[in-house]
Amino acid sequence: MNRPEKPKEGGIPPGLLAMLILILFPSSALAQTRLFDYVDNHTSIMMLVDPDTGIIMDANKTASAFYGYPQEVLRGMSITRINVLSPEEIRAEMQAAAAQRRNYFVFPHRIADGSIRTVEVYSSPVVAPADGRRILLSIVHDITGKSVPEAEMDAYRVRLNALVETRARELVEARSMNAILAAAAILASLAGVILYFGVRNQRRSEAAIRAALEERNNLFAELQHRVKNSFAAIASLIHIEQSRTREESVRSALGTLGGRVDTLAALYRLMHEGRMDGRVDLPRYLREIVGPLSAAIEGAAPRLEMECGISELAWDAKRASNLGLILNELVTNAYKHSPAGETGSIRVTLERCGPDLRLSVSNPGDPLPTGFEPGTGSGFGLLMVRELVRQFEGSLGFDSSGGRVDFTIRVPA
Incomplete structure (x- = not known):
């Protein structure tokens, strides 16, 4: 220049x-x-x-x-x-x-x-x-x-020193900021590495959990299959013995026992074919119970009808099996105590009532005796129903007016 x-x-x-x-x-x-x-x-x-x-x-x-x-x-x-x-x-x-x-x-x-x-x-x-x-x-x-005039030298030196100090401070601050930024970059890199290994370990853990769940489900399905086959074998033996006996009381007792076994067999059949979490579709399960019972009394009066006001409700297996046994006992009891030659029907109704589930079995029949209490007689069926309802913390009611006998239970849904 x-x-x-x-x-x-x-x-x-x-x-x-x-x-x-x-x-x-x-x-x-x-x-x-x-x-x-x-x-x-x-x-x-x-x-x-x-x-x-x-x-x-x-x-x-x-x-x-x-x-x-x-x-x-x-x-x-x-x-x-x-x-x-x-x-x-x-x-x-x-x-x-x-x-x-x-x-x-x-x-x-x-x-x-x-x-x-x-x-x-x-x-x-x-x-x-x-x-x-x-x-x-x-x-x-x-x-x-x-040379600078002596009178200006001191002031000029002070100014230069102040300028040097200012520039040095700015440099230190800039270096400090660079150090902070470098540290932040290192921390960000470390965080990325930690996140990578964390995600990888999480994926490995999820894969291990999925494998364990799949193995458990396979074992559970195999167990259900074996139990289902065992119940089917027991039911077959009961029906064989029922067909061989000549005594009516024995045939009736074997028929009742076979119905109970069929109820449990239906539960394990649904569990084997459907969900793997130990839960069953309750309305479908109850229809599976009513179907064989209806076939067993086909040609005899009264006929069996079911009205279900619930499309889908998942229950765990234990509660579903208890409700299935209650339904089996009430339907069997209704069939046994319907008047001979009656042309009416046995009606099964399932519906929601607020937080509860209402199951009703109604059959043609004469008024119940004064002072009647379910489960106090010699039969085992209603006694079992009363005990299962108690386990539900539900209620059991009955009515025998108008030429029909109605048993109604309410249990938490």
Whole structure:
């Protein structure tokens, strides 16, 4: 970059030049225009600066060559882009020059290539032609590598030390921030690694759990299959013995026992064919019970009908088997105690009643004896029904008016 020519030996020193300019061009409304008409091609670095805003209002060609910026760029530039002191220090010095308390300064100035030059500055106030404001005429002399007047040396050294401390603090803060960012990046990487291994271990655990569940379900299905076959074999033996016996009481007892076994066999058949969580569709299970019972009394009166007001309800196997045994006993009991030659029907009804489930079995029949209590007679069927209802914490009711006998139980759904 081209440097301005240094004043020749015997040339006018910058301080004297400033005094001569102010004598030749006094502070008037036209001073600024006349001044830069005269000095634009002068070899000294000259600028006009607004002391209130720090804006460079004008600069001559020598200033443009020294600082490395075109004149049109220098005009309008803040002096803080050139002077490396803090904005507060620069503002204080400009105000001192505007008030004519001081007119000689030594500053570190930054040029366009980023290098720092030591300069002495002579600043004096002149009047701006546009609005009559006082602005500063600054004549700059490059003294980089030269001796600085002793009176300015201490102040200049203090400024440089403060500048070094400020830049060092900024560097430390920048390095601290870089260290923080680096640490954050390392932590993020570690978190990613931990997350990866965590997800991988979780997937392995899930796969192991799925394998264990599949093995358990296979074992459960095999157990259900074996139990179902065992119940089928028991039911077959009971029916064989029932067909062989000639005594009616024995045939009746074997038939009742076979119905109970069929009820449990139906439960395990549904569990084997359906869900693997030990639960069964209750309405379907009860229909599976009613179906064989209806076939057993086919051709005899009364006929068996079922009305189900519930489309689907999943119950665990234990509760479902208990309700199935209750239904089997009530239907068997209804069939046994229906009058001979009756042409009516045995009706089974299943419906919801709020939080409860209501199961009703109704058959044609005469009124029950006064003081009748289910399970107090010699038969085992109603006694078993009463005990199972108690386990449900439900209720058992009956009614024998209107030519029909109704048994109704309510249990929690």
